Amino acid sequence: xxxxxxxxxxxxxxxxxxxxxxxxxxVAMGLLTYLLYFTAVEISTSSGLGRLVSTGYVGRFLFxxxxxxLLTAVIFLVPSTAAMSIVGERERQTFQLLQVTQLSAFQxxxxxLLASIxxxxxxxxxxxxxxxxxxxxxxxxxxxxxAALGMxxxxxxxxxxxxxxxxxxxxxxxxxxxxALSITFxxxxxxxxxxxGELLWQNTRDPGFWGKGSVEVVSIWPNPYFGIVDAVxxxxxxxxxxxxxxxxxxxxxxxxxxxxxxxxxxxxxxxxIGPGRLIFEEGRQLIELSKPPVYVYTLxxxxxxxxxALWRATKAVTAPGGKTVRVRRPDSAAS
Numbered sequence: 001x002x003x004x005x006x007x008x009x010x011x012x013x014x015x016x017x018x019x020x021x022x023x024x025x026x027v028a029m030g031l032l033t034y035l036l037y038f039t040a041v042e043i044s045t046s047s048g049l050g051r052l053v054s055t056g057y058v059g060r061f062l063f064x065x066x067x068x069x070l071l072t073a074v075i076f077l078v079p080s081t082a083a084m085s086i087v088g089e090r091e092r093q094t095f096q097l098l099q100v101t102q103l104s105a106f107q108x109x110x111x112x113l114l115a116s117i118x119x120x121x122x123x124x125x126x127x128x129x130x131x132x133x134x135x136x137x138x139x140x141x142x143x144x145x146x147a148a149l150g151m152x153x154x155x156x157x158x159x160x161x162x163x164x165x166x167x168x169x170x171x172x173x174x175x176x177x178x179x180a181l182s183i184t185f186x187x188x189x190x191x192x193x194x195x196x197g198e199l200l201w202q203n204t205r206d207p208g209f210w211g212k213g214s215v216e217v218v219s220i221w222p223n224p225y226f227g228i229v230d231a232v233x234x235x236x237x238x239x240x241x242x243x244x245x246x247x248x249x250x251x252x253x254x255x256x257x258x259x260x261x262x263x264x265x266x267x268x269x270x271x272x273i274g275p276g277r278l279i280f281e282e283g284r285q286l287i288e289l290s291k292p293p294v295y296v297y298t299l300x301x302x303x304x305x306x307x308x309a310l311w312r313a314t315k316a317v318t319a320p321g322g323k324t325v326r327v328r329r330p331d332s333a334a335s
Contacts, residue, residue, distance in 0.1 A: 003103065004111025009118055026126050033130045036065045057247075059139020064232075064248040066131055067148045071228055074120060074156050075188050082116035082163030083180035086317060087170045099319040109164060109313045116160045117153075124152065144232050151228040151295065158302040159184055161309040168316035187222055194219035195255075215258050220294060227298030230256055234295070236287035261290050 012018065040061035044054040089095040098108055131148075134140040163180035170176035198219050220226040229252040236257065 002111040004108055005114040008115035022126055025123055029127045029130045036062050055137050056139050059134040059137025061247050063134035063140035068248055074152055078156050078159040079163045079180035079184045080177055082160040083167050083176040085112040085116055085164050086167040087173050087176040105314045105318040108317055112164050113160050117156050120156055147231040151231050154302050155224045158306045161306040165309040165313040168313040188224055191219050191223040221297040222301045226252055227295045230293050231295035262287055
């Protein structure tokens, strides 16, 4: 085990605040799950759905809402925690002690990275029982849970890597936290504004483009919300239920489905598909993809950002090497 990770994990989990915080987190997640359940039941009741359809809708609503909330928690918690990883050592004047140990610079950075995301992993484990509730309603499958957790972990690693790099270059804790949160905001939320600008520019250049074939919006590739939604809804399936209400994923599916030349209405149902776009598999109507899924681009971008950030962080924490100076001995013959 990485020594840096082992030391910080022991310090963090032996803290007096750890148990109360985990308890408060579990209680908050339980209350939030009940609130989402009550909201989903009210929506399904007002839509006049049958009992069987309503049960599936409640499960799907619960799962999708919890996935988006957990992703938001990752976006806000990881940068603020990882940003203090290295700059905190400098402020405590212990950074030089780490540099002179037998650990390499990459091992030091890796230990800080693991320590930054370990606490978040514990929070996700605590939330797993609530996340498994939708499985009882039939609104989500085990594959959906795995896909959501996988994207959450990849997003957390990417944000932690960037934050550790910012921490390695920062001179103070305020600058480190501000820098990490700024980059996180650009990746997570500024891409929404970029998406709107890109759609507006395309519509200005070609009025009515929304109804002409597929729509490619490059701005959504690095967005974590579109990435996790696209990973969970794979494979795209036709859903046509009269009176069916929308779910938390519906605003994202509107663009993701249209990107694959598929139109859906505001309730999340397919309105029309071009000829030859359906695949029948095990009684399900699956939509044939005309483009690679968005989550593939998201994974490639996040892995590239993580690798680049860790490399730059390793360079930043490497102990500066001094030049070797040769000392010339006096000539014994001259003496």
